[in-house]
């Protein structure tokens with residue numbers, strides 16, 4: 001049965017990330033955590049990120065503030081402030097491929113995600129851009145997302161699913177989701193499907209045109 005790759009965005013959070021790590025450890029599943037720079041300002045939060053890395057999860061960058069999507073930003077300093085500053089906070093915990101995941105538009109893959117300056121920044125600093133093909137909107141459907149995710153995962157040859165280790169209540173259903181996915185015959189793996197990685201270590205490997213605002 002088709003594999004699922006799990007990713008967790010917008011953490012780490014002290015109330016939810018440890019629970020997510022415990023569940024993943026119980027099922028021997030490795031994932032990627034796309035962290036926010038603003039959540040790494042104190043030592044306990046950075047220790048939580050380090051715990052994830054020590055347990056075999058990969059750490060990626062998901063901007064510092066997560067407020068204005070890069071596709072809407074006209075500020076020339078935004079790439080350094082949002083991406084560079086976060087990468088510095090991730091430090092040695094970062095995956096060597098320097099994973100970066102943009103955000104915007106409620107998870108739609110469209111021109112809100114990036115602008116030309118950001119793409120140039122990612123290229124020059126040799127980031128890998130990691131997108132997704134399954135986004136069950138766990139943040140606004142804390143119970144119903146499990147059915148949505150299972151439906152999405154069944155439709156993809158290899159699902160790359162976005163979840164959030166934030167205090168929405170949704171992660172209380174993580175174990176149910178994993179168990180149902182296993183019961184349906186899915187496997188879990190850590191790598192990303194190639195179709196979801198349009199830039200690899202600074203080299204564009206697929207068209208990113210649909211993801212970039214004109215300015």
Ligand SMILES: [Zn+2]
Nearest residue numbers: 009010062103
């Ligand atoms: Zn996000």
